[in-house]
Amino acid sequence: xxxxxxxxxxxxxxxxxxxxxxxxxxxxxxxxxxxxxxxxxxxxxxxxxxxxxxxxxxxxxxxxxxxxxxxxxxxxxxxxxxxxxxxxxxxxxxxxxxxxxxxxxxxxxxxxxxxxxxxxxxxxxxxxxxxxxxxxxxxxxxxxxxxxxxxxxxxxxxxxxxxxxxxxxxxxxxxxxxxxxxxxxxxxxxxxxxxxxxxxxxxxxxxxxxxxxxxxxxxxxxxxxxxxxxxxxxxxxxxxxxxxxxxxxxxxxxxxxxxxxxxxxxxxxxxxx
Numbered sequence: 001x002x003x004x005x006x007x008x009x010x011x012x013x014x015x016x017x018x019x020x021x022x023x024x025x026x027x028x029x030x031x032x033x034x035x036x037x038x039x040x041x042x043x044x045x046x047x048x049x050x051x052x053x054x055x056x057x058x059x060x061x062x063x064x065x066x067x068x069x070x071x072x073x074x075x076x077x078x079x080x081x082x083x084x085x086x087x088x089x090x091x092x093x094x095x096x097x098x099x100x101x102x103x104x105x106x107x108x109x110x111x112x113x114x115x116x117x118x119x120x121x122x123x124x125x126x127x128x129x130x131x132x133x134x135x136x137x138x139x140x141x142x143x144x145x146x147x148x149x150x151x152x153x154x155x156x157x158x159x160x161x162x163x164x165x166x167x168x169x170x171x172x173x174x175x176x177x178x179x180x181x182x183x184x185x186x187x188x189x190x191x192x193x194x195x196x197x198x199x200x201x202x203x204x205x206x207x208x209x210x211x212x213x214x215x216x217x218x219x220x221x222x223x224x225x226x227x228x229x230x231x232x233x234x235x236x237x238x239x240x241x242x243x244x245x246x247x248x249x250x251x252x253x254x255x256x257x258x259x260x261x262x263x264x265x266x267x268x269x270x271x272x273x
Contacts, residue, residue: 032056032242039238055243059230065218066244069226074251076141076222077204083146084200085193091147092155093181097167107156113149119209126213136217141210151196158192159185194259201255223248 026046031039032055034048059066094100095107125144126135134140162185170180186193208224215221218229223244230240 028242028245031238032246034239034242036237036239039242055239056247059240059244059247062240063226063229065221065226065229068219069221069223070247072138072220073205073223073248076138077201077251079142080145080204081197081201083142084148084151085196087147088151088196089155089186089189089193090181091152092157093159093185095152095156096159096162098177110149110152114153122209122213125210129214134214136215136220138220140214141207141222144210145204145207148200151200155189155192155196158189162188194261198256198259202252205252 027044030046030048033051033053034055035050035052038049095103095110129135129140129144134143166184166188167180170184175183206224207222211222211225215225218226227241227244227248230237230244
């Protein structure tokens with residue numbers, strides 16, 4: 001009876017949390033189909049009085065760079081995610097399986113990086129990118145985020161629990177270390193890779209500070225930075241901002257939906273079967 005009651009409170013709390021987080025998104029979705037006058041009139045009505053698709057049409061016509069911003073965000077997020085999956089996994093595997101001089105020191109250095117707030121490194125990144133001539137360029141956004149200390153650590157923990165018998169069997173079949181990693185280990189690390197994909201893509205997709213510091217040319221803006229274009233000196237076009245936000249949300253939802261079946265397995269970072 002006590003267990004049933006505790007479960008009831010747990011589900012009630014989860015339902016309340018879901019409701020609290022879902023209401024703002026629902027209002028934003030509704031506002032994307034409203035006129036600016038209706039939004040400015042106030043009220044929390046979730047059903048538009050005058051339903052319109054003009055906001056979605058206008059964000060591509062009133063702001064001609066919107067399509068370019070969307071392309072920039074997709075390009076940067078996809079490249080950053082792919083290289084992070086490769087480099088973080090290789091680094092985590094090396095720290096978990098390969099014995100090399102200084103391995104312990106590198107591991108503690110990665111742990112030390114985890115406690116450094118990212119905002120502290122913005123100025124050094126800017127100065128380095130400026131000296132390289134990488135301001136207002138794709139490499140200025142991509143190269144500084146090609147690896148992530150958090151996911152190097154997490155992939156190390158995953159590979160520590162990975163069955164050594166599989167690697168020993170691969171060695172008996174004549175595979176070297178690289179072949180074992182790419183042909184045996186990596187394909188069986190799908191849960192961890194899926195969780196990493198979701199987190200890294202979301203982080204890169206929502207990144208605002210780094211593009212703000214690195215980019216000054218409007219054509220090189222990513223979508224989070226470009227949304228400020230709909231804020232004027234005397235008026236803010238909330239209808240366009242809400243429509244653009246919904247377009248901005250779709251790729252992230254698609255990534256999560258595609259990798260969702262591996263997500264719960266991946267965040268636990270347990271060993272493969």
